[in-house]
Amino acid sequence: MSIFTPIGLPLMKNEKWGGIRVVSKLRRKSGGKITHTKKWSKTEASSRGWMIEHGLRRSFFQGEVCPICGEMRVKTYYRHPFSVPAHLPKGHWLLSDCLCIKTERSYERAKKQRLLSTALPDPMPPGLRGHSFRTFKVTELNREAYTSCQTFVRNFSSIGEGRGILLLGRSGTGKTHLASAIANGLKDKLRVSFACAPILLEKMRTSNVDLDELLSADLLILDDIGSERPSGWTMERLLLIVDGRLTNLKPTVFTSNYELEDFEIRLGMRAASRIIGNNLHLYLEGPDYRLSRGRGL
Ligand SMILES: [Zn+2]
Structure with missing residues (x-):
């Protein structure tokens, strides 16, 4: 009787010795030809040292029949592959998959x-x-912000150190549109998060907000900063977000209706200085804005 091991070594029951005879095909000198035979006792043949020497990982002839499909499950x-502490076993036994397990596994995989x-x-x-760049109405007053x-x-991908954008200008000048265009342009490839600052801060006050998601997103849009009612609490939360983003070196796009001069009062000194200092300032101006401020091209 001859049974083949997983690597193709025929194992023959030796009638006389009651052990296992191994015909070694692994000898390099013989070029793979069967020239060498050796008798092994059963204990020798299944000893760990012997198995390692022959590159074997399997035990022989062990297993069980699946009661459902009737297929033989080989015990291996x-x-x-690494050394383990002395009190732990050097490996573990596994049964090969039978038909019903294979079917179930492939179903799980597909799911x-x-x-x-x-x-x-x-x-x-x-x-x-x-909101995309294509749907944005470009005028001479916002072209620079648009192209930036x-x-x-x-x-x-090449912008480093968490440097983002600060979009400034009166309401209705398209800040949120541009910020959304940035987010929509990147959301398919990257993890983008969007939050309206006053709503976010209100949410943080009343319920648990997943800060990890805000701080680790590849890009965060924080819309309308400064519109929340300023308080020590809101300033502290905002600083937490701004600081966390900078620590993670993740860029943020801010939009605000407020002037830079008002940032310190509205956002707190520390958050304001970080937002002003780490982002590209882009001003969006509209016709109304120009008239009322007397500023323009
Ligand atoms: Zn089965």
Whole structure:
């Protein structure tokens, strides 16, 4: 009787010795030809040293029949590829998969694959999903901010040290549109998070907000900073976010209706200095803005 081991060594029952005879095909000198035979006692043949020497990982002829499908499940001993503390076993036994286990596994795998392939939820609020650079109305008053934001998206991967953008200007000048265009341009490839500052701070006050997601997102849009009612508490929370983003070296795009001079009062000195100092300032101006401020081109 001859049974083949997983690496193809025929094992023959030696009638006379009651042990296992191994025909070694592994000898290099013989070029793989069967020239060498040696008698092994059963204990020798299954000893660990012998198995290692022959590159074997398997025990022989052990296993059990699956009561459901009737397929033979081979029992295999897997040695740990690293050294383990003396009191622990050197490896562990595993049974090979029978038909019913294989079927179940492939079903589980397909299920996992389906879950992975479904797209992540859109980070943008429904009303801002349509905002792109193409739908932005470019005028002489906002062209510079517009092109700078486009460059930001194009070069996003090479922007380091958490440097982001601070979009400034009166309400209605398109700050949120540009910030959304940046987010929409990157959200398919990167983890983007969007938050309206006053709403976020209110949410933080009343419930648990997943700060990790805000701090670790590849890009965070923090819309409308300064609009929240300033208090020690809101300033502290805002500083936590701004500081956390900088520590993680992740860029943030801020928008605000307020002048830089008002930042310290609205946001607190520390958050204000970090936001002003670490971001590119882009001013968006509209016709009304120009008239009332007497500023323009
Ligand atoms: Zn089975």
